[in-house]
Amino acid sequence: MSSHASENPVTVSPKARDLARTSIIIDGHVDVPYRIYDNWVDVSQRTTEGDFDYPRAIAGGLNAPFMSIYVPASLDGSDASTLRAHHLIDHVEAIVGRSPDKFAIATSPAEVTAQFKKGLLSLPLGMENGAPIQGDLQNLQAFYDRGIRYITLTHSKSNLISDSSYDENRQWGGLSAFGKDVIKEMNRLGIMVDVSHVSDDAFYDTIKESRAPVIASHSSLRKFTPGFERNMDDSMLKALAKNGGVIMINFGSTFVDPVARKWSDERSSKLKEVETKYGENSNEAAEFKRDYRKHTPFPYANLDHVIEHIDYAVNLIGINHVGLGSDYDGVGDSLPINLKDVSTYPNLIQGLMDKGYSDSDIKKILGDNLLRVWMHVERLAQND
Template sequence: MNKALTLLILLFLLGCQSKENSETSATTEASDLMAIADSLAHAYIITDGHVDLPYRLKETNFDLLTDGEILLSTEEGDFDYERAKKGGLDAPFMSIYIPAEYQVTGGAKELADSLIDMVEGITKLYPEKFALAVTPEEVRRNFTEGKISLPMGMENGAPIGDNLSNVEYFRNRGIRYITLTHSKNNLICDSSYDTTRLWNGLSPFGQEVVKEMNRVGIMVDISHVSDSTFYDVMDLTDVPVIASHSSCRHFTPGFERNMADDMIRRLGEENGVIQINFGSTFLDEHSQKVSNDLGDFMESHPDLSDSARDAYRQKFMTDNNFWSNVSKVADHIDHVVELAGIDHVAIGSDYDGVGDSLPVGLKDVSMFPNLIAELLKRGYSYEDIEKICYKNVFRVWQAVEDAASI
C-alpha cells in the first residue's frame, strides 16, 4: 500500500482530520501518539544532516567484501539498514570526516577520496537498499523506490588544501556540503575549538573557497567554525547556508561549538537552517559539567589501565545522570523556532560521531519516532514536522543547486 495512503487511513482511524491539524487531542493515548509518530516517520522523508558511518567503519578496518553484512544489521554503532528503516531515516548525509591531524601530516585529500569510495561501494554492494543522491529530487526518487539515500557532506575543508580547483573536484565526486573546518584552524578559517584565532574569521583563501562553493553548488556548513568565521560567511555568501550538526548555545553557555541566539537569528534571516545535534554535551549544561569533571579526573590519573578507566567512566556517568533526553532535543527545536521560525530548524544527529553520549530516547537511528512524538505533544503540526524532517533542508539544498553556474 502507498505510504501516504497508509498514513491517511491511520490518521482517520485515530480521529485526526488532516495533516494541517496543529494539536493532538489531550485524550489521545500514548500508544496512539506513538502510532501517529511512527506513521509520520515513514510517510515523510527524514533527512539527517550528519552521520559519521564512513569514518566509524574505517576505524574498524571495514572491508565491503568481507564485512558488508554489518551494514544491514549490527549491534555496533548507531546506524545500519534495519534500524534506519525502523526509524524512518531516508537520507542520512554520510560524513566524509577528515581529522585535523591530516592538516599536519598530509593525506587529507586521499582520505576523503577513500571514504567517498566506501560510500559508493555501499550502494554498489546493496543497490536495492542504498543509493547515492546529489539532489533533493534524487532523494525523492529513491524514497519512492524504498531505498535509503546516501548523500555526502565533507567534514573539514582540509582536503581542498591550497588548491581552489579541489572544490569543484569534490562536487564532481558527490560532495554536497563542506564543513569549512573541524577542531583546528585550517587554511580556510578559524575553528570554534581553536583559541589561537589565526585568521579572525575566514582567511583570504577561505573567502575564495566560499565563493567557489556558491559557484559550483556545494552548501556551506558553518558547524565547527568560530563566531567570527560565521559572520564572515554570512556577509559573503550569495545563497543560504546550513549548520549540519549544531545546537543552541542558550542551553550550553560558553560552548562556542553551538550557535548563539544572534547567530541563529541571522541564519534565519538569510533563509538558512540549523540541524540539531543529539550529543548530550551539545544539549545540556549539566551533561557538559559531568563530562568536564570526568575529564579532569582522567587527566589527574594517567596511570589507570584502559579497563579501569572504562569502568570508572561508566560508573561516573551513571551516578551523575550524564545523559540528556529526547525532550531536551525538542527544547532546542523550540528555541530555534522562537528565534528564527519553523522554516529554519532540522535534524543533524551526529550519530556514530558522539560515542555513547546520545540522549535517552534517541540512542540510534531507529528512534526518530520518539522525537516526532515529543513534537506532537508540544503542538507541532504535521506540516511543521514535515519541514523539520526534510523540507527545510531541501529548500536550502535546492537553492544552492539552482544558484550554481556549472
C-alpha cells in the same frame, strides 16, 4: 527538567509512525564512513554496534542521512588528508555497490525525492573538515564531482580555511582569505556551506561572504550550554535565519543538556591535569580515560532535551530554519535516552506532535527545510 531521566519508553502513536514512513527524513550528519573505515561492517544488515544500519533506518523512517566524510585535524596540511576523504567516499560507494536494492548516492534534492519514491535509502555526502582541499580549489571541484554537497569548513583545529570553535589558536580571526575564496567557489559549484565547528568570528564572516543560505549540519543551542562555543547563540541563530539557512540540531547529550555538558567539561579538565603530570600517552592517562565513567556515571540527556532545543529555535527564528543533525555514530556513547539510534525518529515525531506541531511543520523539521536550502544553493549555482 531532570537530566537523569529513566528509560521510560515513548508511546508512539500510529500517526507518528505513519509520518515517519511517509516523510522525507534528512539527517544532516551521520558518521558511518568513519565508523567502518578501519573495521568494515555490512550496514545493509542489522549490526550489533553503532547507531546506523539499514533495518534500523527503515524502522525509523530515515531515508536521506548525510554520510559524513570526516577527516581528522591530525591529517591537516598533508596529502593523507585528501586521500582519506577520497577513501571515505569509496566506502560509501562500496555500501551502495554491494546493496543497490537498498541504497543510492544522492547528489541533488531531485535524486533524494526520486529515490524516496522508489523506496531507496539515499546517501548524500557531506565533508566534515575542509582541510582535504589543501589550499587548491581544483580539489574542491574534484570533491564536488565525487558527490560532496556540503563542507563543514573546519573541525577541531584552525585550518587553511577557518578558525575552529574548539581551537584557542585563532590564526585568521575568522575566515582566511583563502576561506573566502572557498566559499565563493562553493556557491559557484552548488556545495552548501556548513558552519558547524567554526569560531563565532568565522560564522559571521561566512554569513557575509556566502550568497547562498548556509547550514549548521549538527549544532545545538548555546542558550542551554553557556560558554560552549561549538553550539550557536541567539544572535547567530537570527543571522542564520536572515540568511535563509537551517540549524540542524545535534542530539549528543553534551550538546543539549547543561548537566552532561558540565560532566564533559570536568572530565576534560581532570584529564588535562593527568596528561600534564604524566604525559598524553602515559598509562595513567589511558587508565583515566578507561575508568572515569565507572566512578562518575555519565548523566544522559533525554528526548525532551532535544525537543526543547528544536522548540526554542522554532520560537526564536521560525519553523523554516530548523532541522535534524543527530551526529549518530559520531558522539560515542552520549546519545540521549529514547534517541539512541536511527530507529528512534518516531519518538522525536511523537514528541513534536505532543508539543502541538502540525504535520506540515513536522515535515519541515524532518527534511523539507534542508531540501529548500539545497535547492536554493543549486539554483544559484546553475545561474552563475
